[in-house]
Amino acid sequence: MTAATAHQTAGPYWHMIDFPEWADLLRAGSGNEGVQGERITLMGRITDGEGAPVADGMVEIFQAGPDGKYEDVFHGFGRAATDSDGVFRFTTLKPGPVPGRGNAMQAPHIEIAIFARGLMQHLVTRAYFEGEALNATDPVLTMVEDPARRRTLVAKPQGDGVWRLDIRLQGDGETVFLEV
Numbered sequence: 390m391t392a393a394t395a396h397q398t399a400g401p402y403w404h405m406i407d408f409p410e411w412a413d414l415l416r417a418g419s420g421n422e423g424v425q426g427e428r429i430t431l432m433g434r435i436t437d438g439e440g441a442p443v444a445d446g447m448v449e450i451f452q453a454g455p456d457g458k459y460e461d462v463f464h465g466f467g468r469a470a471t472d473s474d475g476v477f478r479f480t481t482l483k484p485g486p487v488p489g490r491g492n493a494m495q496a497p498h499i500e501i502a503i504f505a506r507g508l509m510q511h512l513v514t515r516a517y518f519e520g521e522a523l524n525a526t527d528p529v530l531t532m533v534e535d536p537a538r539r540r541t542l543v544a545k546p547q548g549d550g551v552w553r554l555d556i557r558l559q560g561d562g563e564t565v566f567l568e569v
Contacts, residue, residue: 413480426454428480429552433477438563443475449468453487453497467479514564533565
């Protein structure tokens with residue numbers, strides 16, 4: 390009889406796939422040159438259940454272009470490592486509304502995947518933008534009935550095109566994660 394294999398978590402091997410330039414979706418050579426839209430920075434801080442920064446995490450984003458399309462001229466994938474304070478940062482264009490099931494429009498949002506030590510598989514959430522009219526009817530956002538929990542998905546403006554969404558992996562104020 391063979392011994393059972395020990396549980397292993399993902400990472401922290403990000404240095405093997407960390408290309409810091411991928412955090413700038415508007416960099417030269419990204420394929421997004423000339424795409425018109427509102428330039429934004431999406432940033433936030435990832436913390437664990439005790440409030441400590443997740444300093445060795447990796448964040449991936451996927452988003453539609455300003456026109457609300459995924460398969461168009463805008464390349465909407467990015468990747469960024471968290472720094473020693475658990476902070477991630479992306480430079481991109483604000484996405485447009487995306488068609489959903491039926492005739493429902495989804496509010497502008499950015500899909501976020503989080504990879505970190507201690508996670509057997511990545512976590513998925515979304516960043517919506519505070520003040521968007523479609524937030525009130527977005528089919529995913531409105532599934533979260535508790536207003537306090539729903540707020541964990543809404544990025545707040547910080548001025549000069551910067552949007553902030555802090556992510557808590559568990560505990561009080563835990564971010565809503567999606568099953569995909």
